[in-house]
Amino acid sequence: MVTTTATQSILTSLGAGSGVDTASLVASLVQAQFAAKNASLTKQEDALTAQISSVAKVQSGITSFASGLKTLVQGGTLVTQPTSSNTSVLTATALPGAKLSGLAASVEVTQLATAQVATSASSFSGRDATVGTGNLTLTFGTATVDSGALTGFTAGAAQPVTIAIDSAHQTLSGIASAINAASAGVTASIVTDANGTARLTLKGATGTNQAFTLSSDTPALSALNVGVGQSATTIGSAAGNAQLKLDGVSVERSSNSVSDLIEGVKLELTGTAVGKPVTLGNTKPTAALSQAVTDFVDTYNQLQAVLKTETDSTTGALRNDNNATSLARALRALPLTTLATGAAAGDPINLASIGVSTNRDGTLSVDSTKLNAALSKTPDAVEALFANGTGATGGGIAAALDAISTAAVDQKVTINGNVEHIGLVGSTALYTAAKTKVTDAEAKVTTDTAAYQERLTKQYAASDALVAKYKASQTTLTNQIAQWNKTG
Template sequence: MTTTSSTDPTASATSQILTSLNSGSGIDTPNLVSSLVAAQYAVKRDQLSARSDALSTQISDAAALLSGIQTFSSSLKTLVGSGSLSTQPTSSNASVLSVSALSGAKLAGLSASIEVQKLAIAQTSATAVVADRTATIGTGSFTLTFGTATVAGGAMTGFTAGSGTPIDIAIDADHASLDGIASAINAAKAGVTATIVTDSGGARLMLKSATGAEQAFTLTASAGSDPALAALNVGVGATGTTIGTAAQDAVVVLDGIAVTRSTNSVDDLIEGVKIDLLAASPGTPVTIGSTRPIASLEQVVTDFVDTYNHMLALLKEDTNPISGTLARDGAARTLKTSLAALTLTPLTSGGAAGVPATLAEIGVTTNRDGTLSVDSTKLSRALAATPDAIEAMFAKGSAATGDGLPAALDAIAKAAADKKYGLVASQATYDKALGAIADQQTRIEDQAEAMTTRLTRQFASMDARVAAYKSTQTFLEAQIAAWNKKD
């Protein structure tokens, strides 16, 4: 990086004067001027420097506290979001179907049996081979109709149109090739996707619908279209295309009752459970159950206490009334008070009498120094007796009501980040004060420079007079010596 510098005429003149001093008086004038200026502004400089350092430390400590509480809150929310702290559904055969919990699900005691007889399938079709996928086939339009169909030997043998309105897909000159027709079908976003599959023989137009029996479709070249488009027709009597798979619903037997669904991802069979059907396995029921996260809940209580104590140590140091950098910071003190109240804050509502609702009631104890500890025996008893209540404490609650520890901790973190009353406001105040001190320091240096220039000029004038006096003295001494010699 190249830097440029400019010469201050005043500073240059001052430097020249200082260099020429001492010729008359013999006094070390440059050092004297420097000492006088330093003495004049030393106290103020030290005061401003100390205040600047203190404000920088306050800004840093406030930022560390804010980052700490925000990380504390976000880490807990992430853990809760992972589902590891709530009862999860289980599948006895994950290769046939997998299960996961829906948000807010209460799955304690879940027990069900599911037999997957059929998977939901989409209709697929393929045209005959076309040698050149970019060659013109024809223009006109296709009509796409959805409904139910019967298929045998790769041919559609029957079709009943559904209640939906048929969709027209225009094929203009820019879309007259196999590639163009595929592009036009996809651009219509009508519920069928088109792809081009190539092999050594050429290219085929592949069409695929969504899954479900009512997603069978026909594609028919409209009257007035180029006759060549009819070779791409899909439907009863179409000879230029082959049905690869027929559209069908998933068929499952839930606790002895057969039901159908149009997709293989089902969230309305068992309350609170999403079921993904992966393979048909007629005659082989899969057992759906649930497992409680007892070990995870014990661990999260311990981790919460450890993190809380670390956060408290920072707060104690920063708010120490004698040595704390944030001893007078209202936001820091509020954060400390809010955290201290967490163990007695009701984290759930509407529970029956005797059901724990606070951390203190499940074994989180507040020590005399404000730190927390875990009564593992009490926690184990609470988990054995009221596991649902403890799950609810660590569940994602309502931001409005504060239900759940994540919501309570999030409220504290948001208060700390408030731009008017929180630590963010404190940082802004300290930043402003730091800027004001920087301005004062600049003014002090300007004043010191001005004083240096003034004193230098004054001493230069004095030195010149002393030099003149010395010259006169030397002349007189020489005259007197001459007179005395004559005598």
């Protein structure tokens, strides 16, 4: 700061002796000295900033495209879905990877799976009423219930679960919290009536084998006991299996959510209809697949437009970026990439075979006539092209695009034992590191500029002082000569 102030002071006084505008002269010399360097660094920085921005734009485009397509495929709208003739009794959905073409089944639901529910017969003054301390033990098995009471119980193979009730949990709400914290398969809640009295309610999981007893080891907690001959609680619902018939064959399941009865189908049982079977069929996603192809082509063309601009051989910021140009090549090959393996002869195996073609400018277009024909003639094969698979080829369009995206964005390779990131992530790192060097160089130029200006300022200040001294001597001599002439 002192040096800068001193330099400014010198600059202010420059020219006083010589009459030359040395301040402007110094400024011009300094600017001329570093103009080319500054211009070069500014150009480099602008180019690197543009490259970093372009990489981000391309990376965002391909990752958004890949993730959006993956979400669409995983959403299930592009696969054949099961149908139910009576959704008030049961609903049906496709499981991942299911092939439901030709699905036809009859399901009769005669009983829903139920859970045992036990409620304390005695009421308490409120949630914070003190009950007592001790241990509660949950035992699971099968039970018989009659008129709200357990009349029989057979313990299962599972080990009983003991829940400690200490002084911090001796209230009704504390006991409920302790039971829930045990995560033993029984949930506890407190029901409070209009008068403020409260009861503890225990609910197990559905299924015949999920009946339970609750026993205590202290008299204070016996008011919550659940078991044969116990009057402390009443059984509002008994544990039971769902009972249904698949094509006339009787089966039972412990849950109302059934995924192992019909291959590829998940059933949600919501009601009963004795003697009235529900018919299961299937519906093809024809309209969804047609829209998906159109949306894919539109998004592809948008991404290709970005790549075309950014990799333009003359004006593109990424014209020399191998990762960006490699991505453009990989995308151009996508319409001919095999997306389904094991297809029958004549079935479509890639996008080109369902009417997606590449135009001369690199964009894609859809032949709707060819697409509709494929959807009509080989709907299962078209659906297979959008299957939720894995791998660059043979796993569906989403997997193929995801493989391209992964390779383009952040492919990892091992070089000399070190894992290196290549792809667009590597490009960003390269450009960022180069920009940091430019920034450092700019900082050095700023420092060098200040030092050069200070040096020139001091040099011209010294010269100006010398000229002023000479001019003073000249004035003195002139005055002396004039005096001599006057005297003579």
